[in-house]
Amino acid sequence: MTIPAEPAPVGKSSNAPTEETVLSVRHFTERLFAFRTTRPASFRFRSGEFVMIGLMVDGKPLLRAYSVASPSWDDTLEFYSIKVPDGPLTSRLEKIQPGETLLLGRKPTGTLILDALTQAKRLIMFATGTGIAPFASLIRDPEAYQRFDEVILVHTCRFKAELAYGLELVASLQADPLVGEAASEKLKHIASCTREDFAVTQRITAMIDEAGRFEALTGAALSPETDRVMICGSLEMNADLRLRLEALGFQEGSVANPGQVVVEKAFVG
């Protein structure tokens, strides 16, 4: 696909969001959908980062933080979104159609960056709900497979249908010309669902708390010796997991000071 030469700025400021065109929309459940937009040539980001996106509402930009779900090499942008009933942005965004305009901020940022982690054997990504979005980007990035012998994505939702985006994405990677071979060899996806029958029905914290369970699911116990961890979920899940990882001796990292675990909120509230 061809990248448009120059983004169209909204308003006069050079920091104003650009206007991108929605290319496709897919609804997964009543609460979840994904969409693709054009990507301006000037928009650079690292896989795992988030950016402000939104719509013009009553003549003003209404923007929210969104993880970019597509990898940094992709020439279009993908986002994976909740539909919050009466949510200021998502009650409008859920109606978006191909050909319509999405506002895209110019300053992607975030903590879920491969460069914020030191070298180890396994990369483990823990996500709940739409917290899978930054990892949808990272599992399509060849660097994840170059840096780690194993890449493990643990995704928990309440209902089976909410796992579909991740399950389909991981299945589609087998045929991906860029990361297909590495993903087939190194990527493991543990999907769990807490309110319906499924192969795994535990919360992530329970997988870690139950003696021997994490080892049974992934092949080895969670350890700062072998593992680097990324976390993206609700405030509560992030706090619960952080406590457990601190107890195991994991040190938090950043790009300036790489470490063993990085954490980001999937939403506020």
Ligand SMILES: Cc1cc2nc3c(=O)[nH]c(=O)nc-3n(C[C@H](O)[C@H](O)[C@H](O)COP(=O)(O)OP(=O)(O)OC[C@H]3O[C@@H](n4cnc5c(N)ncnc54)[C@H](O)[C@@H]3O)c2cc1C
């Ligand atoms: C760093 C960061 C990255 C984010 N990335 C994404 C993303 O990739 N996809 C996405 O859908 N949202 C993401 N969000 C949340 C997003 O910014 C908005 O909150 C969301 O789009 C709802 O917007 P709204 O205006 O409709 O409602 P808001 O007024 O923003 O939210 C209303 C309430 O809905 C709940 N809520 C908001 N977002 C979610 C969510 N994702 N899952 C469950 N409950 C939620 C919260 O209780 C919140 O208080 C992210 C937030 C942060 C801080």
